[in-house]
Amino acid sequence: MNAWFADGLFPAAQLPLYYAFGGVLVLLIIASVVSLALKRARPAKNYTELRQRVRTWWWIAAIFGVALCLHPKGAIILMALVSFLAFKEYLSLLTTRRTDHVVLLWAYLAIPLQYWWVWQNWYGMFIIFIPVYLFLFLPMRMVMVGDTRGFLQSAGTLHWGMMTTVFSLSHIAFLVNLPDLHGPRPLTGGMYVFYLLLLTQLNDVAQYIWGKCIGRHKVIPKVSPNKTVEGLVGGVLTTTLLAWLLAPWFTPFTTLESVLVGLLIGVAGFIGDVVMSAVKRDIGVKDASSMLPGHGGILDRLDSLTYTAPLFFHVLYFLHY
Numbered sequence: 001m002n003a004w005f006a007d008g009l010f011p012a013a014q015l016p017l018y019y020a021f022g023g024v025l026v027l028l029i030i031a032s033v034v035s036l037a038l039k040r041a042r043p044a045k046n047y048t049e050l051r052q053r054v055r056t057w058w059w060i061a062a063i064f065g066v067a068l069c070l071h072p073k074g075a076i077i078l079m080a081l082v083s084f085l086a087f088k089e090y091l092s093l094l095t096t097r098r099t100d101h102v103v104l105l106w107a108y109l110a111i112p113l114q115y116w117w118v119w120q121n122w123y124g125m126f127i128i129f130i131p132v133y134l135f136l137f138l139p140m141r142m143v144m145v146g147d148t149r150g151f152l153q154s155a156g157t158l159h160w161g162m163m164t165t166v167f168s169l170s171h172i173a174f175l176v177n178l179p180d181l182h183g184p185r186p187l188t189g190g191m192y193v194f195y196l197l198l199l200t201q202l203n204d205v206a207q208y209i210w211g212k213c214i215g216r217h218k219v220i221p222k223v224s225p226n227k228t229v230e231g232l233v234g235g236v237l238t239t240t241l242l243a244w245l246l247a248p249w250f251t252p253f254t255t256l257e258s259v260l261v262g263l264l265i266g267v268a269g270f271i272g273d274v275v276m277s278a279v280k281r282d283i284g285v286k287d288a289s290s291m292l293p294g295h296g297g298i299l300d301r302l303d304s305l306t307y308t309a310p311l312f313f314h315v316l317y318f319l320h321y
Helices: 002-007 012-041 048-070 072-092 098-119 123-145 151-177 189-214 229-250 255-283 298-302 305-320
Strands: none
Touching (some): 012 048, 012 189, 012 229, 048 072, 072 151, 072 189, 072 298, 098 123, 123 151, 151 189, 151 305, 189 255, 189 305, 255 305
């Protein structure tokens, strides 16, 4: 085992990351055992959704675990694929104009370009390519088609989709590509991504549990009826505590910085969740798709990350890089 770390197959600097994924594996085993025990204890009750959720989490953890632990470039390729699938799922919810098919092709071609800037570690182009150049190019291409009916709605929904599913999520890939920080405890990009993903997903779980246990007052009943003030506050406080506890192992944040980052992830995760809920309510669907059994679609699983990923990246980047 020591030879593996010495030879670089498993970089020794990422040992905390391997231990952390071991902890995730233990949690998934416990969840699997609990779901089986519930099925045997109460055979009359339907636990299909719970089993599907646990099974899907096994696949998600395995894919991201391999990508993060073995090689940073693998994580970039994986995130490019995730963005492609998320954007495709987003478009499947909309009614697009027939005249926009060529424009949609250009939008799809922009996805590998965005991740190519990440691959090359070209921060300047990465940060302006979609918000500036694609924002200017796609409407120009629409104008060249000559169809003005529904132009503003089409241009707006297309660019919002690119910003959400590609630009926001590509910050996760750029986290992986950040240079290692050498100090008393070496830090790698994979550690930052694990910290972000774990806190964002646990924030969703904590807000759900607190809301179910003590939730009384609705936050935004017309958008997300199940969200409560108590669930939001409990989830944010839980996430902040975990951010503070895990920061010394996975980030260069000071105590104050980790607390502020925990608050940021807790609140931003909630906003990302309800914003995507508003989109789905406007379209008239409950889930974005059925790609992830028990979870819905990719957008249902990544909604919080569309807000937490870019905000976390820029806090880390401007404070420590």
